Amino acid sequence: xxxxxxxxxxxxxxxxxxxxxxxxxxxxxxxxxxxxxxxxxxxxxxxxxxxxxxxxxxxxxxxxxxxxxxxxxxxxxxxxxxxxxxxxxxxxxxxxxxxxxxxxxxxxxxxxxxxxxxxxxxxxxxxxxxxxxxxxxxxxxxxxxxxxxxxxxxxxxxxxxxxxxxxxxxxxxxxxxxxxxxxxxxxxxxxxxxxx
Ligand SMILES: C[S@@+](CC[C@H](N)C(=O)[O-])C[C@H]1O[C@@H](n2cnc3c(N)ncnc32)[C@H](O)[C@@H]1O
Numbered sequence: 364x365x366x367x368x369x370x371x372x373x374x375x376x377x378x379x380x381x382x383x384x385x386x387x388x389x390x391x392x393x394x395x396x397x398x399x400x401x402x403x404x405x406x407x408x409x410x411x412x413x414x415x416x417x418x419x420x421x422x423x424x425x426x427x428x429x430x431x432x433x434x435x436x437x438x439x440x441x442x443x444x445x446x447x448x449x450x451x452x453x454x455x456x457x458x459x460x461x462x463x464x465x466x467x468x469x470x471x472x473x474x475x476x477x478x479x480x481x482x483x484x485x486x487x488x489x490x491x492x493x494x495x496x497x498x499x500x501x502x503x504x505x506x507x508x509x510x511x512x513x514x515x516x517x518x519x520x521x522x523x524x525x526x527x528x529x530x531x532x533x534x535x536x537x538x539x540x541x542x543x544x545x546x547x548x549x550x551x552x553x554x555x556x557x558x559x
Contacts, residue, residue: 364389364416369446376443377409377433384532385413387555388474388502391538393417394547395500397471402426403460403487404477404504406433408440408453414474415449423453424470426463427477461486469496476504484514497523498541500548506535515539528552 364386366374379385388410392400398420402411405427415423429435437455444450456463460477473491478484484503501518505511506529515537519527526545528538530552538548 364413367447369443370412373407373409373412373443373447377407379409379533381533382558383530383555384504384536385410386558387530387532387536387551389413389417390551390554391472391500391502391548394550395472395544396420397500399423399468399470400472400474401463401468401470401491402474402476403463404475405437405440405455406476408434408443408447410474410476411440411453412444412447412449414472415444415452416447418452420471422468424456424463424465424468425453426456426458426460428459429457462490463487464490466494469494470499471496472500472502474502474504479505479508479511481510481514484511485517488518495523498543499523500544501537501539503537503539504533506537508534511537530555532556 392414400423402425405425411425434440437457444453461483503515524539525542526540528548530536532555
């Protein structure tokens with residue numbers, strides 16, 4: 364994936380010091396070809412852009428309530444997505460990530476990057492659990508935060524997950540999936556690791 368100046372601006376705005384986690388997300392989408400993606404925590408739209416650049420499926424929904432720790436309005440990620448040419452691929456929703464509920468949306472990949480405490484993470488998961496297709500992938504960001512780590516380990520106890528990869532990208536990521544995606548996830552991790 365080519366980092367055009369518009370994308371570099373969003374990376375700088377968001378504060379990513381490395382491309383590893385973003386490129387991992389990009390190649391995860393490329394290799395698993397999901398029909399739907401749900402992102403919890405839009406921020407400035409940076410991770411959305413990287414996923415959208417590889418996306419040829421139906422819908423990406425990205426959720427944020429714009430509480431102000433990153434972007435303060437939906438206008439910021441919207442403008443970023445448009446200038447990076449992926450505005451048509453990502454549907455932004457202004458909603459609390461703990462209560463996202465779209466009965467017709469069945470995400471194959473969920474990227475959890477909003478709340479970072481255990482109770483909120485569990486609420487996020489519970490609100491979408493019944494909508495998840497049998498084979499889906501959960502990516503959790505900021506694994507080095509204690510609460511996030513505990514949440515990821517608890518989640519792995521569920522029958523639907525066979526594997527948990529933990530690439531040391533960004534502040535640590537956890538990737539939970541059934542066995543069926545092991546090769547694709549490993550390939551995406553390998554790609555991510557090849558970037559500075
Ligand atoms: C780390 S930033 C997301 C960064 C983005 N995923 C990226 O990598 O470019 C976390 C975002 O989650 C949002 N957030 C935190 N708690 C939330 C909640 N309960 N509901 C909705 N959004 C929330 C914040 O407003 C913030 O924009």
